[in-house]
Amino acid sequence: MVGVPEPHSGWTFITSHARVLAAIADNPNARIRDIAARCRLTERAVSRIISDLEQDGYLSHTKDGRTNTYRIEPDKVLRHPAEAGLSVASLLSLLVRDETDRVRKPVAP
Numbered sequence: 001m002v003g004v005p006e007p008h009s010g011w012t013f014i015t016s017h018a019r020v021l022a023a024i025a026d027n028p029n030a031r032i033r034d035i036a037a038r039c040r041l042t043e044r045a046v047s048r049i050i051s052d053l054e055q056d057g058y059l060s061h062t063k064d065g066r067t068n069t070y071r072i073e074p075d076k077v078l079r080h081p082a083e084a085g086l087s088v089a090s091l092l093s094l095l096v097r098d099e100t101d102r103v104r105k106p107v108a109p
Contacts, residue, residue: 014095016041020049021088022095024059024070031068058088 019039023030030038036046050070053059058076061068074089 016045017049017053018091018095020046021053021058021072022092025072025092025096028070028072029067030070 016039020035020041023035023038027034032043032046032050035041036043039046041049050059050061054061056079058073059070060073061070063069072088072092074087074092076088077084078086078088078091
């Protein structure tokens with residue numbers, strides 16, 4: 001999945017910010033390139049999203065050589081008033097579990 005992401009038109013249920021956060025929750029050492037490929041976003045878009053999430057305290061990172069290790073703040077509450085009181089951990093428990101189920105191969109009978 002290297003290169004330009006496939007185009008998408010229309011609306012989706014999950015925002016790009018949520019997709020990036022779920023990708024990081026699944027692999028805190030993921031490279032921006034890998035996150036972009038998984039989320040079907042450009043690397044520039046992923047960099048902006050990570051910056052947004054860090055600026056608002058949802059995410060932080062430490063650098064070890066060329067590797068970033070991200071840390072999600074699971075107790076931070078979601079921003080929209082309709083989700084008042086819901087934490088990042090609540091959102092990720094749905095997204096990460098569903099992603100795991102989605103990529104799991106069906107078991108043969």
